[in-house]
Amino acid sequence: MHAVSDAAVYTGRAAVRAGVLVTGTEVLTGIISDRNGPWLSEQLRDLGVDVAMIEVVGDRPADLLTALRHMAAEGVAVIVTSGGLGPTADDLTAEVVGEYSGREMVLDEALEERIFEILKPLIPRWANADPAAVRAANRKQAVIPEGATVLEPKGTAPGLVVPPLEGAVGPTVVVLPGPPRELMPMWRDAVLTDAFQSAIVGATVYRREILRLYGIPEAAISATLRAADEAGIRLAELEITTCLRRGELEISTRFEPAAAADYDALLTFIDKHHGAHLFSRDGSTIDEQVAALLLADQTIALAESCTGGLLAARLTERAGSSAYVLGGAVVYSNAAKSEMVGVEPELIAAHGAVSVEVARALADGARSRFGASVGVGITGIAGPGGGTPEKPVGLVCFSVSYAPAGTAAAERVLTRSTQLPGDRAAVRDRATTVAMHLIERLLQGDSD
Amino acid sequence: MHAVSDAAVYTGRAAVRAGVLVTGTEVLTGIISDRNGPWLSEQLRDLGVDVAMIEVVGDRPADLLTALRHMAAEGVAVIVTSGGLGPTADDLTAEVVGEYSGREMVLDEALEERIFEILKPLIPRWANADPAAVRAANRKQAVIPEGATVLEPKGTAPGLVVPPLEGAVGPTVVVLPGPPRELMPMWRDAVLTDAFQSAIVGATVYRREILRLYGIPEAAISATLRAADEAGIRLAELEITTCLRRGELEISTRFEPAAAADYDALLTFIDKHHGAHLFSRDGSTIDEQVAALLLADQTIALAESCTGGLLAARLTERAGSSAYVLGGAVVYSNAAKSEMVGVEPELIAAHGAVSVEVARALADGARSRFGASVGVGITGIAGPGGGTPEKPVGLVCFSVSYAPAGTAAAERVLTRSTQLPGDRAAVRDRATTVAMHLIERLLQGDSD
Incomplete structure (x- = not known):
């Protein structure tokens, strides 16, 4: 599903590498999922530091110590x-x-003393807490390696920046607490310390650019990258990662500022070959683009069958979406399709509930029932049951229609029928992405 | 937010340990988040194998090899x-x-040959794809270490179980693809292989039991566990982990079969103290329980404002949900509330769109418009905007009502107003959990 493309060329190891060590039995055992490792990895990369590994270990001192030594051995x-x-x-x-x-x-x-001042107001909230016991427990948090730089607590736990001993060779260790809302600001403090800055001397600051394409297989991009290489674009100066995500193809490129001209040449080359599929040159997502288009004086209403409210949930995920989302209908049953958005029972009888004709009627019906300028209709077979040889699981019909609010007849319509891969969750999720791209194209002026 | 409870007692290292090695530059750099590591960790634990570390490395052969050697050195x-x-x-x-x-x-x-058979039907979908080139690229996937056991592909990539060489000491390596929907079934195949079973000989098989509670703070459970300890229940024989998840409290207990009596005593103790909050004794989720109750001859319809279709999406996530979900309305605007599910404009004017009165009207309106036996109404302020001193962000009003399908007047109703914590996404998600518990209680016969 995800792959780093053939064209990904690593320009050798960055001068400065780092390791991220996540501790906690509850993370190791899968009870909670770690968000700190990937976040720290991105932060380090933006400083020009290449992360060599993220390791998760439990709360056992021996495992922690081994992991530190393993990372140090990797340089x-x-x-x-x-x-x-x-x-x-x-x-x-x-x-x-x-x-x-x-x-x-x-x-x-x-x-x-500073930790105690933080704890004092909290003590009355703890039933049975003996202030002396609390103080003793928290004295532990003030016992630190000699010579370490202290990072002031954002919760109650201080962090540390611990350089190698004078004259010794080895990594500088930045020690941060686990809760992300403490870790994130304390990381920013850590970056500013002299000890940390000394450790990353020599790191190159990279630029990162993201392109997004839709409706194109990954193999086609691999071929284009090979062609770009043959055309003399210096891909060796660019670190390119391609990734399929929710039915879209993301091309992430990291490069030194000196290679900006190579990146620009690549962008022009991709645009020339896949311009119709390249919907984002600046990393913006389809959700952001659709929201911006709708905010410009449009309103939208939905009638969803197989996606069961997922598209409405996706559109209303954004703060401020109430300005343009008027509402939607989840119309699973045929009766609901007729009753809620006025699909003629005869149309369903003639073409079946999963048909482009019904998708079209759902879009128009949603638009007129809610008084919106854009209507969306989705009907399909999410599976695992309900498929037939003519209409297999994964078949989804879409229609989007536009008319100034209050106008009955659609001015522009896009209607599609697509066979989507994967299980029920994948079909439903992918269908929302197809719909988002149809909405965008409709709002850009496209019509069948 | 999450914590391993005070009562979590680790009974020492299991005889058999494992390492999980996640590869992929896109995971290491934080572009996509890893779900495989935690999932594999849980699976291994259920087999009595203790995971010593999860390590994420990029697509560099040297880093991969180093990580394998590091894990092997840890035994x-x-x-x-x-x-x-x-x-x-x-x-x-x-x-x-x-x-x-x-x-x-x-x-x-x-x-x-088997991989080619999988690929053949896909080739026509790739523009410009040369079948011979595809075949050559995929020959690579059939080149495997001699003596390895092949795991049949669920996508196009085969997996492997690679034991140490005859007479050599070292770990058995299970090689799985990255996409979770391929990895999960292939893991199950891997577990059944002789090579894997030989590697984990000696692992203690633990039992794991999960309890779920709703509407109770984590501190109360910590106190109950201390009380259970004082009452003589041998918690040292039980490895207990408590975790807050989506507004519910999960108590996961792992124990050797010999400690079953201790677990039963603990369950009885928790039931005695928190019976009203203990909604799941067998690990079943609220989604499963609601689905089972609805399948028993009920139908449901929703009218959602602030959750914007999330509850409909959650209910229709399950295969077969079309048997009982008739549909829903996402009614963001006041006009949509009136037009789609018949909420009187005067009611909105008198109490405001976010009020228990309007929630009640939404529930009854959804029920009667769709002809369902259960109606759900949700209206609230998801934020970040829209809050007032009287009705702050996070305030959500719920109503669920029941009557035999076709009956106008509700026989039973539950109506609640709750202040939910967190950001927009958290409020919306938490609201669906509150609604699920209200639906369950209504279907169990509760009424205000």
């Missing part, structure tokens, strides 16, 4: 850890990092 | 890899695993 300049900074006995990251770096653990009394 | 019996099995040159996992295990790469001609 990383920076290790960023997340988690394990709480007051309880199993929160051991600071101590293990101290051991790893060969630094003695010392109590920072001023830090202890 | 794992099994390594499961995901990704890097596609037809393109940068998909290298099979080859690297071959090198790691010291096995020669050989072409499996029968496998090549």
Whole structure:
């Protein structure tokens, strides 16, 4: 489903590499999913630091220590850890990092006082909490490797930047708490420290650009990239990743500022070959584009059968969407199709509920019932049941129609029938993407 | 938000450990998020295999090889890899695993033929695709380490189970493709192979039981677990993890079969203290419970404002839901509330669109317009805009009503107003959970 294209050319390792070490038994065991690793990875890349690995380990000191040594052996300049900074006995990251770096653990009394000031107002909220016990537990959080730079807590746990010992070779370790809302601002503080800046000296700052295409197979892009190479565009200067996502193709390119002309040449080449499919040159998503078009004085209404409200949910995901989404009808039964948006029972009898004719009637019916300028109709077979040889699972019919609000007859219509791959969830999700692209084309002036 | 409870007691390392190795530059760089690592971790735990680490690396052979060696050095019996099995040159996992295990790469001609049979019907859909070129690219996928067990493709990529060489000591490597809908069934095939079963000999098979509670804070469960401990229930025999998820509290307990009596005692204790909140004793989800209740001769229709179709999408996510979901209306505008489900404009004027009165009218209106036995109305302020001091962001009003289909007056009604925490996406998602629990209680016979 996802693939890095043939044309992805790594221009050799970046001068500065990093490892991300996520700790926590609840992450390792799959109870909660980690968001910190990918986030830190993106942040590091934007600083020109290449992430070599993300490793998740449980709350066992031996596993933590082994992971630190493994990353150091790979030559990383920076290790960023997340988690394990709480007051309880199993929160051991600071101590293990101290051991790893060969630094003695010392109590920072001023830090202890600052943490206590944070905790004090919280104590009355804890039933049975003994202030002295709380203070003792949190003294632990003020015991840090000697010589480390402290990152002030955003919750109650301080972070650390721990450089290698004077004269020693090895990575600088940035120690951050697990909760993302603490980790994110503390990461920004960490980046500003002298210790961190010294560690990443020599990192190249890259540019990243994203293109999005729709309605084109990945193989066609691979062929185009090969052709671009043959045409003399220096792809070796560009790190290109292609990825299929929700039925769209994303081309992400990372390059040094000096290679900007190569990137521009590639963009022109792709535009020449696939201009009709290249819907985003600036990384904007189809959701953003449709929202912007609708905000320009349009309103929209939907009648969904097989997507069961997913397209309405997708359109209303955006803050402010109430300005242009008037509403929708989820019309699973034939009776609901007629009753809610006025599809003639005879039309359903003649063509079947899953047909372009009914999709068209759903679009017009939604538009007129809600008084919107844009109407969308979707009807199909999401599966796993309900398929026939003529109308197999995955067949979805779409129609989008436009007329100034209050006008009965459509001025412009796009109607399509598509066979979508995958299981029920994939068919439903993919159908919303097809609909978003039809809406965009309709709003750009296209018509059948 | 998530926490392993105080009572979580790890009973020491299992005899058999595993590592999970996720490959893919697009995962490492945060472009897409990994779901395979946590899923495989849970699957392994259910087999009594303890996951020591999850590591994510990019598509670089050297990094892959290093990660395999690092895990082997940690003494794992099994390594499961995901990704890097596609037809393109940068998909290298099979080859690297071959090198790691010291096995020669050989072409499996029968496998090549089977892959070609899968590809053949797809070729006409690729513009400009030369069948011979496709065939050559996919021959690569049939080149496998000698002596490996092949896992038949669910997409186009075969998986592998690669044991250590005869007489050698080391982990067995299970090689799976990246797309979850291929990985999941192929994992089940892998578990059944002799090579895999030999690798995990000695693993203790644990039981896992899941309880679900609704409407109770996590702190209350922590206190109950402490009380259970004091009451003599041997929690040390049980590995208990509590987790807040989508507004529900999940208690997952893993234990050796010999500790079944301790688990039963704990269940009885929790039931005694929180019976009214314990909605699932067998791990079943609220979605499953509502679906089962609706299947027993009920039909449902919805009128959603702030959730914008999310509840309809959630209910229709399940295969076969068309048997009981008649439909829904997404009624963002006041005009749509009146036009689509007959809410009196005077009622909106008197109480405001976000009010229990309007929620009640939406529920009754949905029920009667669609001719369903159950009606649901949701209206609220998802934010970030639209809040007032009296009706802040996060305020959501719900009503569910029941009457035999075709009856106008409701026989039973539950109406609630709740202040939900979090951002727009969290409020919308949480609101669907509140609605699901109200539907369940209504179908169980509750009424205001």
